[in-house]
Amino acid sequence: MAYLFFLCLCCQEEYRQFEDLVATPVETMSRIYSWLGVSPHRINPEKLMVRPHESDSHYRHKYLHRQQRCISPPKPHEVPPRIRDLIANACRWYNDRFYPLGTPQYTSFSSTSIRPPLPEGKQMQQAMAYHKNGQLSEAAGILEEIVLHNPKSGEALHTLGVIAYQREQYQRAADLIGKAIAVNPDNAAYFSDRGLALQRLKQLEPALKHFDKAIALQPDLAVTHLNRGNVLKELGQGAAAAESYDNAAVLLEKQPESSDALHSLGLMAYESQEYQRAVDLIGKAIKLNPDNAAYFSDRGLALQRLKQLDQALESYNKAIALNSDIPVIHLNRGNALKELRQLKAAVESYDNAIAIKLDYATAHWNKALEQLILGDYDKGWRSYEWRWREEHFPSPRRNFPWPLWLGEESLKGKTILLHSEQGLGDTIQFCRYVPLVAQLGGRVIFEVEWPLIPLVEQLEGVSQFVAKGQPLPAVDFHSPLLSLPLAFKTRLNTIPFTQKYLVSDPLKVAAWELRLGPKIMPRIGLVWNGRADHQNDQLRSIKLLELTEYLPSGLQYVSLQKEVRPHDRETLELHPNIAYYGDELQDFADTAALCELMDVIISVDTSVAHLGGALGKSTWVLLPLIPDWRWLLERNDSPWYQSARLYRQEVEDDWSGVLERVRQDLLQMLMK
Incomplete structure (x- = not known):
């Protein structure tokens, strides 16, 4: 409401009373939108929703109201003198700041006359000063006013586009800078900056053309060569990208006293994974220009890669102190706090990013993961729906023509498609919900990866299974x-089927029992790594050689992995006491049958860990210091699987403590 009050104050034709916004919101907001130069929106006060604890008026300090679900129009009343004085003082402040040639005289409370604004040149100077100091909102306000009076002010349009880019409003940035280019088609910086916005929008070919045009207009713009190289890299044109980077480096080396040149060289080092060099170069840029928030933010990223997390956090804090309006800095700060295991503080930092950019999908997604790992399932599942708008989410969004079901609509007499997402372990963990959906009276179609179909076809209530990639029926x-x-409002104490919800095929179990031979000692199933292309593979996987050092004798070890990496294959050959069946595991029904014959399954966080839990088998899960959200924190059991026991790292990247505890527990099992 404070922001709307400011808009009321700033409406140029006449100052609008804040009371007008409350009494006649449609008319007042239409005038504000018109003044801003955007399409008017119609507001229906009856559909403005508030939380139950909120008053039905934003003037709670004035008089009491009964609580209602919708906002009610306020009763007519006189504006108290105190409120009149506050608004009048605010008006004077506004004119003193933006109209220093003279403050208008107030002939009445609701009617004022304003002197003409500053000349455009001086306004532009003010705006650029604000922008340089990181005061984006103040700069944008002046620039909007310039454009209102002069729609062909290329400099104002371009700077507004740069501010939009800084706020991660990339389409708006491209549109504004496009208008600047239409005014001045010979400005290289305009084409270079619009290319950046197009790159963020994944319009890579148009972005490349913009960088080429910028270089044609001004060949010595090193940063344009750098950005061109980044686009070529994304397009998979490695040789051309390297040439662009070389051109940028040559130009930048000629500017040893330029902070921007040093910063750009630091970014190049970062892209080449030379993180210490990036820290050093950007540090030199900071010495030359200690008031640039982007420098501190980018140095924070490099420090974070070096695992110098406290220094990274300090760098982000400095960046925010210089400019608190850039959402990605709050996001990166939250990521650093997450690595420092300050998860509640990380959530607050993500919230700060979202406050600046309401539709910031990455911040919502990261926030969801922290809410879930903290056990806040009430908020976490709702935030988790933002995953489909996150650019780097591993599963593509399915643009089905049918509505999304989240538990609100009745399924009686209806057909619903349930479809898997992310990894095979995710499907195994959450297929427990399929029978619950079927119990709601609808017909269930289950689309799933083909290796899982022989395992999950036992689920009750499924009318049809469809292998992923095959045609889907209408639903x-x-x-x-x-x-x-989310649909079933799951909380930690209401997770369904925590004991066992999948069973092994008896015929396959019998076949594998013959394959294993007579049981003469306890059998231990082993899984030491998952998919190599998983984004967290480096954190969750263990080398087989390291694992074997903690495996006591007197036990029969069986690899439950289908695929083995080359260096682990050499270890297997040196340890014939670990049985490996590889390609004999045709699908997950085979893996489940083999799991059934194990006394204990020892697994890193991958699909077999979920399979063991779903089968109700004793499963020991080896977890990194910062685990995936589903394993929660600081507990050795799992609310998802009663048969699971969790072994957590105490030091990042150090499995020795985990494996020693596993060895001791195996020895205890031998003694029984």
Whole structure:
């Protein structure tokens, strides 16, 4: 409301009373939108929703109201003198700041006359000063006023576009800078900056053309060569990208006293994974220009890569102190806090990013992961729905023509498509919800990866299984598998089927029992790594050689992995006491049968860990210091699997403590 009050104050034709916004919101907001130069929006006060504890008026300090679900129009009343004085003082402040040639005389409370604004040149100077100091809102306000009076002010349009880019409003940035280019088609910086916005929008070919045009207009713009190289790299044109980087480096080396040149060289080092060099170069840029928030932010990223987390956090804090309006800095700060295991503070930092950019999908997604790992399932499942708008989410969004079902609509007499997402372990963990959906009276179609179909076809209530990639029938609703906890309002104490919800095929179990031979000692199933292309593979996987050092004799060890990496294959050859069946595991029904014959399954965080838990088998899960959200924190059990025991790292990247505890527990099992 304070922001709307400021808009009321700033409406140029006449100052609008804040009371007008409350009494006649439609008319007042239409005038404000018109003044801002955007399409008017119609507001229906009856549909403005408030939380139950909120008053039905924003003037709670003036008089009491009964609580209502919708905002009610306020009763007519006189404006108290105190409120009149506050508004009048605010008006005077506004004119003193933006109209220093003279403050208008107030002939009445609701009617004022204003002197003409400053000349455009001086306004532009003010705006650029604000922008340089990181005061984006103040700069944008003046620039909007310039454009209102002079729609062909290329400099104002371009700077507004740069501010939009800094706020991660990339389409708006491209549109504004496009207008600047239409005014001045010979400005290289305009083409270079619009290319950046197009790159963020994944319009890579148009972005490349803009960088080429900028270089044609001004060949010595090193940063343009650098950005051109980044686009070529994204396009998979490695040789051309390297040439662009070389051109940028040559130009930048000629500017040893330029902070921007040093910063750009630091970014190049960062892209080449030379993180210490990046820290050093950007540090030199900071010495030359200690008031640039972007420098501190980018140095924080490099420090974070070097695991110098406290220094990274300090760098982010400095960046925010210089400019608190850039959402990505708050995001990166939250990521550093997460690595420092200050998860509640990380959530606050993500919230700060979202406050600046309401539709910031990455911040919502990261926030969801922290809420879930903290056990806040009430908020976490709702935030988790932002995953589909996150650029780097591993599963593509399915643009089905059918509505999304999140538990609100009745399924009686309807058909619903449930479809898997993310990894195979996710499907195994959340297929427990499929029978619950079927119990709601609808017909269930389950689309799933083909290696899992022989395992999950035992699920009750499924009318049809479809292998992923095959044609789908028409349905009434669809729901991704990991949206079902939200649909069923799952909390830590209401997770369904925590004991066992999958069973092994008896015929396959019998076949594998023959394959294993007579049991003469306890059998231990081993899984030491997952998919090599998993984004957290380096954190969750263990080298087999390291694992073997902690495996006591007197036990029969069986690899439950289908695929083995080359260096681990050499270790297997040196340890014939670890049985390996590889390609004999045709699908997950085979893996489940082999799991059934194990006394204990020892697994890193991958699909077999979920399979063991779903089968109700004793499963020991080896977890990194910062685990995936589903394993929560600081507990050795799992609310998802009663048969699971969790072994957590105490020091990042150090498995020795985990494996020693596993060895001791195996020895205890031998003594029984």
